[in-house]
Amino acid sequence: LAxxxxxxxxxxxxxxxxxxxxxHNNIATNDYITWYQQFPSQGPRFIIQGYKTKVTNExxxxxxxxxxxxxxxxxxxxxLSDTAVYYCLVATRGSxxxxxxxxxxxxxxxx
Amino acid sequence: DAGVIQSPRHEVTEMGxxxxxxxxPISGHNSLFWYRQTMMRGLExxxxxxNNVPIDDSGMPEDRFSAKMPNASFSTLKIQPSExxxxxxxxxxxxxxxxxxxxxxxxxxxxxxxxxx
Numbered sequence: 001l002a003x004x005x006x007x008x009x010x011x012x013x014x015x016x017x018x019x020x021x022x023x024h025n026n027i028a029t030n031d032y033i034t035w036y037q038q039f040p041s042q043g044p045r046f047i048i049q050g051y052k053t054k055v056t057n058e059x060x061x062x063x064x065x066x067x068x069x070x071x072x073x074x075x076x077x078x079x080l081s082d083t084a085v086y087y088c089l090v091a092t093r094g095s096x097x098x099x100x101x102x103x104x105x106x107x108x109x110x111x
Numbered sequence: 112d113a114g115v116i117q118s119p120r121h122e123v124t125e126m127g128x129x130x131x132x133x134x135x136p137i138s139g140h141n142s143l144f145w146y147r148q149t150m151m152r153g154l155e156x157x158x159x160x161x162n163n164v165p166i167d168d169s170g171m172p173e174d175r176f177s178a179k180m181p182n183a184s185f186s187t188l189k190i191q192p193s194e195x196x197x198x199x200x201x202x203x204x205x206x207x208x209x210x211x212x213x214x215x216x217x218x219x220x221x222x223x224x225x226x227x228x
Contacts, residue, residue: 031213043202043219045116051214054227087154091213099144100214101154 004088009106018075020105022088024067033064033071038104044087048073057062075107083109113137114224115220117203123226129191132223136205144217145178145188146202148210154202172197193227214226 005023012018022032032051038042048055050071052063061074075082087104116135124130136143145157158168163180169177175194180186190197205218 028213030213034214034216036217041222043204043222045218045219046216047214049214091215099158099159099217101146103153 002014004090004102006086006088006102006105008103011108011110012078013077013110016084017079018078018107018109020073020075020086020088020107021070022073023070024088025089027068031068031090033062033068034089034091035060035066035073036089036101038085038087039083044101047086077111078107080109080111081108093109112164115203115205115218117153117220117223119223120221121226123222123228124154124193126191128185128192129189129194130197130227132188132201132203132225134170134186134188134220136202137218138184138187140205140207140218141183142206142215143180143207145186146198146204146219148222149199149203157188166223176206188201190225193225195227196228198225208210 032049034049035047037047038044047062048057049065050060055062063072075083085104085106087101115137119132132175143160147157155170157170158178159166160180176190178188178212187200193212200222202219202222204219206217208215
């Protein structure tokens with residue numbers, strides 16, 4: 001199981017771009033990188049997934065360098081409603097119980 | 112699609128009582144997961160089913176916990192007897208893929224807030 005490391009918390013202001021970096025030094029060749037978002041009193045919600053280079057959707061962008069040992073979730077122009085915990089997951093094929101969440105990054109967006 | 116449906120939303124019980132949490136996964140999904148979330152331990156994977164068969168239950172805390180999936184549309188997590196330290200939010204999640212794949216995407220329910228007094 002590729003262990004991930006993220007900052008415990010981050011603060012930002014409305015309208016700023018927020019970048020959350022996740023380290024996964026032991027990522028395997030077939031592993032994808034997946035990010036989830038969790039609001040208070042709700043279950044985590046899938047926001048983006050990637051394998052290499054860059055992925056963009058309506059919510060966020062995901063940047064993955066060539067060595068894939070880290071990834072950066074980018075949230076453009078955050079608003080108060082982006083205040084949540086963000087989890088980075090790296091799965092390993094065939095590993096039982098591989099969908100294990102770390103502590104995540106608690107993002108606080110201030111007005 | 113209604114998403115993953117969990118019931119009850121909130122459960123308050125007394126120590127020693129039996130508690131049953133219920134989950135209806137998204138139709139067509141092949142995998143189902145039970146997680147527990149607390150402030151101290153974060154999100155913990157308790158058990159994982161694939162095609163209704165328990166694959167990995169190594170996260171189940173002890174014999175007081177049991178989970179079943181009698182069919183593709185229903186699963187239960189039972190705690191008997193319950194203890195105050197079981198107080199947590201219990202999430203059920205499902206995924207489409209029939210095996211653990213590295214691009215697995217989980218869809219979570221809203222959770223059950225359990226309080227054991």
